[in-house]
Amino acid sequence: TRILLTGGSGFIAAHVLEELLKHGHSVVTTVRNPNKAERIREAHPDVPKERLDFAIVPDIAIGGAFDQAVVSDPPFEAVIHTASPFHFKVTDVKAQLLDPAIIGTTGLLQSVRKNAPSVKRVVITSSFAAILNGPKGNWPEKTYSEEDWNPITLEEALQNPSNGYRASKTFAEKAAWNFIERAKPNFDLVVINPPLVLGPIVHYLNSLDALNTSNERVRNCIQGQWKDEIPDTGVFAWVDVRDLADIHVKAVELPEAGGKRFFATAGFYSNKEIADIVRNHFPEYKNLPGPDIKGGDYPTEGLYKVDNSRVKSVLGTKFTSLEDSIVDLVKSLQTVGA
Numbered sequence: 001t002r003i004l005l006t007g008g009s010g011f012i013a014a015h016v017l018e019e020l021l022k023h024g025h026s027v028v029t030t031v032r033n034p035n036k037a038e039r040i041r042e043a044h045p046d047v048p049k050e051r052l053d054f055a056i057v058p059d060i061a062i063g064g065a066f067d068q069a070v071v072s073d074p075p076f077e078a079v080i081h082t083a084s085p086f087h088f089k090v091t092d093v094k095a096q097l098l099d100p101a102i103i104g105t106t107g108l109l110q111s112v113r114k115n116a117p118s119v120k121r122v123v124i125t126s127s128f129a130a131i132l133n134g135p136k137g138n139w140p141e142k143t144y145s146e147e148d149w150n151p152i153t154l155e156e157a158l159q160n161p162s163n164g165y166r167a168s169k170t171f172a173e174k175a176a177w178n179f180i181e182r183a184k185p186n187f188d189l190v191v192i193n194p195p196l197v198l199g200p201i202v203h204y205l206n207s208l209d210a211l212n213t214s215n216e217r218v219r220n221c222i223q224g225q226w227k228d229e230i231p232d233t234g235v236f237a238w239v240d241v242r243d244l245a246d247i248h249v250k251a252v253e254l255p256e257a258g259g260k261r262f263f264a265t266a267g268f269y270s271n272k273e274i275a276d277i278v279r280n281h282f283p284e285y286k287n288l289p290g291p292d293i294k295g296g297d298y299p300t301e302g303l304y305k306v307d308n309s310r311v312k313s314v315l316g317t318k319f320t321s322l323e324d325s326i327v328d329l330v331k332s333l334q335t336v337g338a
């Protein structure tokens with residue numbers, strides 16, 4: 001199948017690209033500039049241009065940004081949309097988080113409807129952030145599933161970057177489902193909602209400072225920042241990036257995925273467990289927290305549950321262990337100097 005993958009330079013997209021190529025698909029991926037295309041090309045020296053090509057989309061927040069990228073010969077049959085800002089280094093929540101997420105998503109859907117009539121399916125990487133009810137905290141009596149929506153408002157979104165990111169994912173996903181309902185396009189929609197994504201990096205990274213947001217905590221641990229106290233875990237649900245890539249590819253391939261959200265989580269992790277895994281496998285790091293260092297544990301009052309039965313039953317997902325995910329991540333960070 002000929003597939004358009006947005007945001008090819010990203011942590012998750014790099015794994016999705018590998019998995020698509022392994023499954024025999026031919027891929028055009030969007031990147032912001034030719035330099036980023038070159039780095040991806042270098043990572044796949046044996047893949048011919050017919051199976052891996054690039055389209056330059058400098059800023060997804062601009063209306064019509066994808067008008068040209070969705071046009072291809074042979075034409076696309078599916079689109080996977082991963083590009084969206086995921087970081088908290090913002091001074092303007094609307095311009096830097098909400099607009100690229102929302103306009104990026106609706107703009108892409110409009111471009112597909114207008115210029116790519118052969119597309120039968122669009123898969124969007126949303127987030128657990130679009131499910132989780134932040135103010136409810138650890139909410140021990142709750143089980144989160146695809147039924148749940150983050151109730152965050154625009155006013156709350158503008159309060160700080162963390163709210164801004166969660167709202168960007170919530171509003172973008174809502175806009176996508178609304179588009180399908182209103183515009184009744186030729187294609188159907190599949191949405192993937194992963195929580196914290198961990199695992200090895202395969203994308204081009206020129207320094208550990210440029211590491212993607214979700215892997216930062218593991219870098220911080222091996223760099224000694226957790227030596228005296230392990231920070232609070234935050235959101236305790238996670239998934240391995242390779243499992244998530246497989247979920248994206250199945251979401252393109254399986255007809256029965258159409259029209260559904262998939263809460264893509266392996267289950268729970270804590271920062272304390274991450275520290276224990278790193279200490280057991282990488283004794284060469286001298287500034288790790290000892291086994292009795294405080295912090296980073298599960299909340300004593302209990303925690304919400306997560307229901308991942310849909311992704312297992314419809315897409316057949318098997319989950320990687322936290323131990324394998326962290327060990328492979330640290331090994332990959334060592335190749336960039338960790």
Ligand code: NDP
Pocket residue numbers: 006007008009010011012013032036057058059060061082083084085086100125126127128169193194195196197198212213214
């Ligand atoms: P990365 O930061 O590695 O990737 C984000 C991608 O989006 C990059 O390719 C980036 O391009 C691109 N992008 C961001 N803003 C723009 C813009 N304005 N114009 C063009 N391209 C843009 O993060 P991840 O791989 O982790 O995230 C991928 C997707 O997965 C996102 O939608 C994110 O919300 C979602 N997600 C991630 C989770 C995680 O824990 N990692 C959890 C849940 C969801 P560039 O590198 O050039 O800036």
